[in-house]
Amino acid sequence: MARLVIVVEKASDWGSYYPSVDVMSAMDYLRQPVAADDERTHVINLCRSYKYLGTGYYVSLLAEARGHKVMPSVRTVNDLRRRSLYGLDIVDLNQKLTHFLPAGGRDTTDFGILVYFGETAYPALQDLARQVFEMFPCPLLRIEFERDRVWQVSSIKPVGLHTLDDAQEDAFAQELDRFSRKLWRKPRARKLYRYDIAMLVDPNEAMPPSNKRALKSFIAAGRELGIEVDPIDKNDYQRLAEYDGLFIRETTASDNHTYRFSHRAEKEGMVVIDDPTSILRCTNKIFLNDLMVSRKLAVPRTEILYRDDAKGTHEVVERLGFPLVLKIPDGSFSRGVVKVENEQALAEAAGRLFQHSALVLAQEYVYTEFDWRIGVLNREPLYACKYFMSRGHWQIYNHGAKGTAKSGGFETIAVADAPPEVVKLALKATHPIGNGLYGVDLKQVGSKPVVIEVNDNPSIDAGVEDAHLGDELYLRIMREFLRRMEHKRQGSSR
Structure with a gap:
């Protein structure tokens, strides 16, 4: 089971809370002897500031050097200083923030919220708070908004525990308790396994890339190699720091949690399959077609239809003829793919597909x-x-x-x-x-x-893809994880 360490800059910063053996001062943490310990240690750095080369900065820096999982990481601290990462308009921010302004406060031009481990007191802004926390994992953040013509994020800043009032301290304590219990809720026998892989699955997915028997086979293959393969779901985002690798076994998309998991795992230095670059490159068929053509690889004759270009659509038909296969760029398992035999069917199918994408692929039908x-x-x-x-x-x-x-x-x-x-x-x-x-x-x-x-996320079902190799198929994939994890561990020890 992982050990939790909460680091505060001064003992008085924890004065409003019950004493805990998990809490230590920054100086005590920095001075403690470095030990080669197989026990997982997670550090929540609550120092007053993460200023470059300051005390809080060194807590995160040395935690990483000691192999501890720390929040915030040095990378997060550095990213928070780069306004270019978050100085973007939020599409529906204007409507959401106006909802929270008091009556007669329409002339308000600035607004801010506190975010405790991704949670905020403003329900309509909860999704935004979660996204910011996923981008910048930091225990306590303040998101500032400003309005010229539209609302936008003006700053995202770490906040010191010592600056909170009584109500905010209560809210922080509640979220710290919830967060820590979730992150370390599952004791695991670390002595039995050299590595741990999180396997992201959706138990309710109608057409998952691996059936239940295949998932069990991945777990068994991992154990044979000294790897614990632990199924997680989309609610376990903040548990990623526990693991050495991430194996995504639910259908990926660049605009949902699977990509966020992949991107976060890569930032954490974990071995990731599917990696975020592969997800981006494979989940859009238009990108793939251009990529194949640019490499002079054989593909069916393919052209692009544009939502507001009826003339162009007619010209594509003249070049490719019927039947045609229409595809939305991000369909999977044959979804969003339609075969059309004539102009009327083309117009009807294209109209439906254009509701989902401004561009649609038109491809010659190859029987x-x-x-x-x-x-x-x-x-x-x-x-x-x-x-x-x-x-x-x-x-x-x-x-x-x-x-x-x-x-x-x-x-x-x-x-x-x-x-x-x-x-x-x-x-x-x-x-x-x-x-x-x-x-x-x-x-x-x-x-x-x-x-x-x-x-990027191919089907591996028990009884189908493993029909020839059997258990060896799962072992080969787990061996590749093992090879990559050992390479990373050896590299970090040099």
Whole structure:
């Protein structure tokens, strides 16, 4: 179980709270001997200031040198000094802040809120407070707003515990208790495992990238290698500091919590699959198409439709002909993909898709009985599958089948038995994206394969992708985590 240390600059700063063995002065913390201790230590730095080379700064700096997880980190402290990171207009801020101004206070031009571990007393601003805390993990922050024509964030500053009034002290104490109990609520047998990986999952996801049996297999593979794989969900954002790695096993998107988890884990120096760069590059099909074309890799003929360009849409039809496949840029599992056979169907489908995106892909329809999926890990092929089209449908997944998604059959084979040209193209497709875990979808007509898309978070289901390798598939992925975590630990010890 992790040890909690709360550091205050002066003993009097903690005078309003009950004494605790977890609390120590900054000087006591800085003077304590450095020890090689396998026990996890989490430090909450409540010094009055984090000024460069000041006492609070050194608490965070030396905590990191000692291998302690500290809040705020030195990186957070430095980021808070860079106004360019947060001097941005917030789209709906004007309406939200006006709601909190007293009657007759419409001429107010500045406003501020306190944020305690991501929580604020203003419910309508809670989401903003959480986002700021996720960007700048710091125990106590003040967000200042100013208005010229519209409201914007003017500053985000750390606040000293000694500046709080009685009501604010009560609020801070409540959130500190809640936060610390959540962060360290689960005792774990550290002596049994050399490393810990957080596996991000959504128990309620209808079509997750891994089924429950696969998740159990990842956990078992990790334990065999001395790694504890701990399932977490989107509510465990602040627990990330406990772990050495993050393995995302829910469908990723660049605009939701999966990306925030990935970005935060990378900033913490953790091993991350999927890394934020891979998420950004793979979750937008328009980006992927241009990336493949710029590398001269074979793809179906593809063009872009623009919401307010009817003439351009007609010209695309003349060049590509029917049938056409329309795709929204960020669809997954065949969602947001429509096949159209004529002008009327095109107009109706494009109208629906343009409600979600200003740009839509139009792609020539390439008929095949199945799609290839080549799994790639660290630039090496991992598995090979054939995904057959859903019965009576032109896609692998049929989302219109009585309200539930139905998929076609599959065949998993040894990578060595897959067509060499398919495997070679899959590896070329992932090279400009990164060295993570990918699933490359390809179609093959005759001897010529084409890339359909590259998935940053490929399906790994028990009974499907592991049908050939069995438990070895999970072990290979966990071994790659182990290799990367050992590399980071060796690098940090030099």
